[in-house]
Amino acid sequence: MTKNKTLIYLLPLLMFFALAGLLFSSLGNDPRLLPSAKLGKMLPDFALPSLYGQETLTAESVSGDAFLLNVWATWCPSCRVEHPVLNQLAEKGVDIIGLNYKDDEGEARAYLKQLGNPYKVVVRDDSGDLGLDLGVYGAPETYIVNSDNRIVYRHVGIVTMENWQSTLRPIYNSARKNTTLREVSQ
Amino acid sequence: MNSVRACLFLVISIIAFNTLASIEIYEFESDEDERRYQSLITELRCPKCQNQNLSGSNAEIAKDLKKRVYKLISQGKSDTEIVDYLVERYGDFVTYRPPVKPSTWLLWFGPFILFSFVGIFLLWRTRRVNKEASNKPDVDREKLQQILSSYPGETKRTDDK
Structure with a gap:
């Protein structure tokens, strides 16, 4: 009986610790990082103009091997921070396709002329329709699309050398065909 | 005094212009469609400004989503189809009524x-x-x-x- 009573009196304390533990574990969570609904799904179909040239780009025409799909815009300050990293990755042989999101064509070209162009092709999504189909809610966002045109990863925010090394690179490499032959090192 | 008045007029007209600019005007085929649109945008959540619904938000993405909701209504899609369409893209997060599932x-x-x-x-x-x-x-x-x-x-x- 006394043992039972002690237990009952300890209950509020235990509940407090449980709640404190729960809240503490959630402290590091970033509420802005939403799970992507598109993981494992195919890249949505689109038919959009290229930033350079007259051709119409489609999901099929940009596919081939795995690539990074980088959502960027000239109005996005973080994209400027991220840009040198993308240039470095392109130099290493990483395939990056740009999605110029809700932007002005002329400004976008001037931006790439000034900062360098890491993109294999740049898809112009002036209306934001492809962005909406992808579930983009801000720029920059970077998707890893595998050789079957399936979205395998979504990175929200700036790509840095650190998160490339730790997270994106392994996923990108395993998304490629002939991983052993064409692995991107470092 | 006149210049003060002119200044005030300018400020007020700028404010008035801004308020006008933030209201999207859509033409609906029926009152029923408009009612559905209004109830959908209050029930859907803006992915960017997380504590607002689409109707209360002026974020670019919220405007795009409202435009898409309007388009889907004009295409004759049902409410559930529209919610599913957005959940397919933005996840359960976009709806204030999460579906019943293990998580x-x-x-x-x-x-x-x-x-x-x-x-x-x-x-x-x-x-x-x-x-x-x-x-x-x-x-x-x-x-x-x-x-x-x-x-x-x-x-x-x-x-x-």
Whole structure:
């Protein structure tokens, strides 16, 4: 009986610790990082103009091997921070396709002329329709699309050398065909 | 004085212009469609500004989503189709009514579980208290009177109290 009573009196304390533990574990969570609904799904179909040239780009025409799909815009300050990293990755042989999101064509070209162009092709999504189909809610966002045109990863925010090394690179490499032959090192 | 007035006029017209600019105007085929649009944009959540619904938000993405909702309504899509369409792209996050599935069970049933725990606890406690009340020690009144009468002084003292 006394043992039972002690237990009952300890209950509020235990509940407090449980709640404190729960809240503490959630402290590091970033509420802005939403799970992507598109993981494992195919890249949505689109038919959009290229930033350079007259051709119409489609999901099929940009596919081939795995690539990074980088959502960027000239109005996005973080994209400027991220840009040198993308240039470095392109130099290493990483395939990056740009999605110029809700932007002005002329400004976008001037931006790439000034900062360098890491993109294999740049898809112009002036209306934001492809962005909406992808579930983009801000720029920059970077998707890893595998050789079957399936979205395998979504990175929200700036790509840095650190998160490339730790997270994106392994996923990108395993998304490629002939991983052993064409692995991107470092 | 005139320049102050001109200034004020300018400021007010700028404010007025801004308010106008933030309202999207859509033409609906029927009042029913408009009502559906209004209820959908209050029920859908803006992915960027997380504590607002689409109707309360002026973020670019919210505008795009409202435009898409309008388009889907004009295409004759049903409410569930439209919500599914957005959930397919933005996840359960976009709706303020999360679907019932294993990862949301705690959210849906948690309060009821907690409530029944409290209920069970209260029931258990009242039953115990009742039991204690009925477990009053049996007092043999006659014997008590006998004992008390054999100590006249004691009886008096108790009466004084």
